[in-house]
Amino acid sequence: MGHFVDRRLNPKDKSLGNRRRFLKRVRSHVKKAVDEAVRTRGIADTDRGEKVIVPADSIAEPSFRHSAKAGRRDYASTGNKSYQAGDKIKKPPSGEGGGGGKEGSDSGEGEDDFLFVLSRDEFLDLFFEDMELPNLVKRGLKQIEVTKPYRAGFSITGSPSNINVERTMRNALGRRLALRRPKALEVRALREEIFKLEKVSKPTQEQRLELNVLHELLEDLLRRQRVISYIDPLDVRYNYFEQRPEPRERAVMFCLMDVSASMGEREKDLAKRFFVLLHLFLSRRYKSIDLVFVRHTHNAKEVDEETFFYARETGGTVVSTALVEAQRLIEERYPASEWNIYIAQASDGENYSGDSKKCVQLLNEELMKNCQYFAYVEIVDEAEAEFLNSEENGVELWREYRRVANRWPNFAMKRIARPGDIYPVFRELFAKKAAEDNGG
Amino acid sequence: MAARTTKTPRTTRTTRKKKPLFDGADWSFDTLRVVYDAIEEVARKDLELDFYTNQIEIISSEQMLDAYSSIGMPLMYRHWSFGKHFVSNEVHYRKGAMGLAYEIVINSDPCISYCMEENTMAMQTLVMAHAAFGHNHFFKTNHLFRQWTDAAGILDYLEYARGFIARCEERYGVTEVERVIDAAHALMPHGVFRYRRPRSPSLREEKERRKERREYEERTVSYLWSTVPGSVHSAKADAEVRERKRELHLPEENLLYFMEHYSPVLRPWQREVLRIIRNIAQYFYPQKQTKLMNEGCATFVHFHIVNALHEKGLITDGALLEILHSHTNVIFQPEFDDPRFSGMNPYALGFAMMRDIKRICEEPEDEDRDWFPDIAGCKDWKGVLKEAWANYRDESFIQQFLSPTVIRQFRMFAVSDNADDPYYLVTGIHDERGFRKVREVFAQNHDLSTLEPYIQVVDVDLLGDRQLKLQHTRRSGIPLDEDQKEATIAHLKTLWGYEVKMEEVTA
Numbered sequence: 035m036g037h038f039v040d041r042r043l044n045p046k047d048k049s050l051g052n053r054r055r056f057l058k059r060v061r062s063h064v065k066k067a068v069d070e071a072v073r074t075r076g077i078a079d080t081d082r083g084e085k086v087i088v089p090a091d092s093i094a095e096p097s098f099r100h101s102a103k104a105g106r107r108d109y110a111s112t113g114n115k116s117y118q119a120g121d122k123i124k125k126p127p128s129g130e131g132g133g134g135g136k137e138g139s140d141s142g143e144g145e146d147d148f149l150f151v152l153s154r155d156e157f158l159d160l161f162f163e164d165m166e167l168p169n170l171v172k173r174g175l176k177q178i179e180v181t182k183p184y185r186a187g188f189s190i191t192g193s194p195s196n197i198n199v200e201r202t203m204r205n206a207l208g209r210r211l212a213l214r215r216p217k218a219l220e221v222r223a224l225r226e227e228i229f230k231l232e233k234v235s236k237p238t239q240e241q242r243l244e245l246n247v248l249h250e251l252l253e254d255l256l257r258r259q260r261v262i263s264y265i266d267p268l269d270v271r272y273n274y275f276e277q278r279p280e281p282r283e284r285a286v287m288f289c290l291m292d293v294s295a296s297m298g299e300r301e302k303d304l305a306k307r308f309f310v311l312l313h314l315f316l317s318r319r320y321k322s323i324d325l326v327f328v329r330h331t332h333n334a335k336e337v338d339e340e341t342f343f344y345a346r347e348t349g350g351t352v353v354s355t356a357l358v359e360a361q362r363l364i365e366e367r368y369p370a371s372e373w374n375i376y377i378a379q380a381s382d383g384e385n386y387s388g389d390s391k392k393c394v395q396l397l398n399e400e401l402m403k404n405c406q407y408f409a410y411v412e413i414v415d416e417a418e419a420e421f422l423n424s425e426e427n428g429v430e431l432w433r434e435y436r437r438v439a440n441r442w443p444n445f446a447m448k449r450i451a452r453p454g455d456i457y458p459v460f461r462e463l464f465a466k467k468a469a470e471d472n473g474g
Numbered sequence: 475m476a477a478r479t480t481k482t483p484r485t486t487r488t489t490r491k492k493k494p495l496f497d498g499a500d501w502s503f504d505t506l507r508v509v510y511d512a513i514e515e516v517a518r519k520d521l522e523l524d525f526y527t528n529q530i531e532i533i534s535s536e537q538m539l540d541a542y543s544s545i546g547m548p549l550m551y552r553h554w555s556f557g558k559h560f561v562s563n564e565v566h567y568r569k570g571a572m573g574l575a576y577e578i579v580i581n582s583d584p585c586i587s588y589c590m591e592e593n594t595m596a597m598q599t600l601v602m603a604h605a606a607f608g609h610n611h612f613f614k615t616n617h618l619f620r621q622w623t624d625a626a627g628i629l630d631y632l633e634y635a636r637g638f639i640a641r642c643e644e645r646y647g648v649t650e651v652e653r654v655i656d657a658a659h660a661l662m663p664h665g666v667f668r669y670r671r672p673r674s675p676s677l678r679e680e681k682e683r684r685k686e687r688r689e690y691e692e693r694t695v696s697y698l699w700s701t702v703p704g705s706v707h708s709a710k711a712d713a714e715v716r717e718r719k720r721e722l723h724l725p726e727e728n729l730l731y732f733m734e735h736y737s738p739v740l741r742p743w744q745r746e747v748l749r750i751i752r753n754i755a756q757y758f759y760p761q762k763q764t765k766l767m768n769e770g771c772a773t774f775v776h777f778h779i780v781n782a783l784h785e786k787g788l789i790t791d792g793a794l795l796e797i798l799h800s801h802t803n804v805i806f807q808p809e810f811d812d813p814r815f816s817g818m819n820p821y822a823l824g825f826a827m828m829r830d831i832k833r834i835c836e837e838p839e840d841e842d843r844d845w846f847p848d849i850a851g852c853k854d855w856k857g858v859l860k861e862a863w864a865n866y867r868d869e870s871f872i873q874q875f876l877s878p879t880v881i882r883q884f885r886m887f888a889v890s891d892n893a894d895d896p897y898y899l900v901t902g903i904h905d906e907r908g909f910r911k912v913r914e915v916f917a918q919n920h921d922l923s924t925l926e927p928y929i930q931v932v933d934v935d936l937l938g939d940r941q942l943k944l945q946h947t948r949r950s951g952i953p954l955d956e957d958q959k960e961a962t963i964a965h966l967k968t969l970w971g972y973e974v975k976m977e978e979v980t981a
Binding site for chain 2: 103124151
C-alpha cells in the first residue's frame, strides 16, 4: 500500500537560509561585485540582479584526499579497441589530464571559480547597505509596483460590503416587471375590495360570486408574490475594482555635476551613488523618468551618461552655467506644466568667485519655481568634513545656497564624505511622500 | 518460474487483452494509484520483493533543486555549504548543462520517493518501479543498510538534528556553530566506523581488570631489575603508553568519534554537533559502498516490472518505448576514448551484471559452468539475485559475480598507472588470461577502504603536551594531497585545541 503526497504547494525556497549563510560567507566578494556594478551600470539600470564570481579557494571544503601526483594506481576501464596485456600507453602531457580515461583533474584543484547571480532584492540590500537607509525606506524602494483599486464596472460576485444598491434594485425592478410580480399596492386594493364585499350583511348571488373570484385572485397574487421574490440573487450586483498600477506621471531628473579636475574618482563615485538613489526614489513614484545629464566646467553642456561620468575635461568652474543650461532645457523640452522636474547637483563646492550670487538669483527667480525638488550635495574629504562640522561654515557657494535653502522648502543640501551621508538629503523628500501616501 | 513468464503473454494474447491503465502523457493521482497497484502486484507476486511501505511525494523542479542541496534529505540542518551546492546546481540547471534527476529516494521507513511533477505518466511509472520498489527493496534487505542504518528513525533524527543546531545557533551564534560544522564536514569521510566495535566494558569489568593488573605487577615486582640503570624507567614509560592507548581505544580510525569523546577543549553542545554529523556520515556510508549494486538492483527491477506490465497489456507500446528510451540513456556506458567518458557507469555495469546472473541461471554456457558452478543452470535467478542483493557490497559483488561475458561485452581492460612512469601499463584485457586481473582491479576500484586515505589516531598524551598524533598509512605509495591535508589539519586543530601532527608511513 503506497501513500501519495502532493508536495508541490509546500513552501519552496527551503534552502533560502542556506543561501543566506552562503552569501554571508562570500560577502567580501559579493560586496565587491555590487560596488563594481554600481560603478559600471547606468543610473536607471541599477535595480536588477548581478552576477558574482567567487574564487573557489575561499569556499573550499577540504578533506583528507589522495594526491594524484605520486604512487601507483590500477584502473579498470571499458571500450578496449586494440590493447593487449603488456602494452604501454603514452601519458598525455601533464596538465591536460583526460586521455586514456583517467581522472581528468587532480581532485580539488580542478574546481573552477564559482559564478552565481544575485537576485534584485539581494543586490539592492547590498547597495543600500552602507547608505544607512531606514528599513521602511528600503522596503519601499524594493517594492516594484504600487497598485490602487480602480472602479471597473460591476460584477455578479463580490463581498457584501461592495454591493451596488442602485444596480441591484434596478435589476430587481426590471425582473419584477418582466415576470409581472404583483405589487403591494395591487394586493392592498384587492384586500380592501374583499373587505368591502364581506361587510355586506346580505350579499346577493352576484356579490358572492364576485367575492369568490376576488378570493381566488388574491390567492393567486399572494402565491406569485411568494414565488417571484422581491430581490433575487440574480439581481445583485457588486462594485468591481481593478488593481491598477498607480498612474505615475512623467518626471525628468537633471543630474548636474562639476567635472573640473578637482573631481576625482572618489568624488564621482559618491556623486553617482547620489544620483542612483534619487533615481530609485523617483522610479517608485513615476512611470517614466527622463534622465538629463549636464556637466560643467566653466561652461555647461548636455551629455550622455557615459561621457558624464567618464570623460575628462579641464577648465575653470562656473556653476551658474549648469543652472542656465538646465533652465534652457526645461524651457525647450520639459515644460513645468507637463513634467515633474527634479534636479540633483553634485559638486566639490568650488566656484568662480562672484558666480555664486548669480546662482542664487537663478534659483530664486526661475528654477525653484519650476522644480519639485532640488538636491545639492557637496562632496568633501572625510578630514574636511570633520573640519566643516557646522552647517554655517563653508565656501562661498555653500553659504549662498544656504540662503536658498532657507527660503525654499523643496531645496535640500548636504555635505557628504561617505555613502552613509547621502540618504539624509532625501529624507525630507521621502517623508513627504510617505505622508501623502498615508493621507491618500 | 520460467514457465510462468512464457505463459503469461500467451494467455493475454488468446484471452482478452487488458485495457491499458493510461494513455497519453498526463498523469493524475488516480492514475498514479492504479499504476502503483499494478506495479506492486508484479513486485510482490512475481519478483517477491521485500520493501518498506512507500510514500511517494510529487514535487516541483524548484523543490528538487532544494532537495539536491541538502544531500537529498527532506530535512537538514542549515549550513552555508548546502547553499553553495544549491547555487551551483541552480546555475548549471538554468544554463541547461544539467538535467534534474527524475526521482530521489530516501532510505527511510516509510520509504520516501520524490517524483518530479514534470515527468510524463510513462516516466512516473518507470520512476515508481525504480525507486519505490528497486531501491526500496535494496535498502530493506541489504546487510550493510540493515546493520548500519536505522530507516525508521532517520527522519526523526534529522528533525532533532536540525532543531538542535538551530538552537545552538541561537544561543552561541551562527559563526561559532559554523566553525564546528565546517571542521566536522572536513572530517566526515573519517567519521565512520568501518567495522562493528567491540562492546565497551562496563565499569565493574574495567575495575576488575585494573585490579588484576595491579596484582600482577605486585606479584612480579623484582627489586633486582631496579638496579639496572635506565631500563626500568623506559619499561615503565612503555607500559604507560600502552595503558594510555588501551584506555583511549587507540589506534582509532573514526576521527570524529575520537574528537567527540576525548577532545580536551570542546563544550558539550559541540560534542553533540560532532555526534550528529558523525551519525549522518555513518548513515550514508552504506550508500557509498553499494552504488553499483543499488542502482543495478533498481534498474533491473524497473526493467523487469515495466516489461511485465507491457506483457499484461497494462501499458501501451508508446509508453514502453518512452520508458525504454530513458532506460537506455541511463545505462549508456561511453568508451574510454569517448569525450563523454567520465568513469564507469554504475547503472550500466550493475544492470549488465544482474542480467547476466539471470542468463547464467537460465541458459548457462560451458564457460559459465566453469566460473559459476554453484548457480549455473539452477533456474532460480530470483533467489540468486536476492541473495546477492542482501549479502554483498560493490566490491565483493564484483569479485563474486563479474563474469567473462560482461567483461567481453564492455571490452574491459585494466591499466596500471605509476606516477613516475611516462606511460600507462595495460595489465589485463578481456581474454582468458586477463579476466581475473580485470575483475580484481575493477573490484578494487569499488573498495572504499582503498579509495579513501587510511588515517588513524595513534597517540595522544592527555596529561602531557596533549599533542595529537595521526598516522596516514600510504598504500601503493600514494601520499596525501598536501594543500588539502594542511587545510584539514587546521580544522582538526580547532576541534582538538592543541597541536596536531600527522606522519605518513608506508604500508
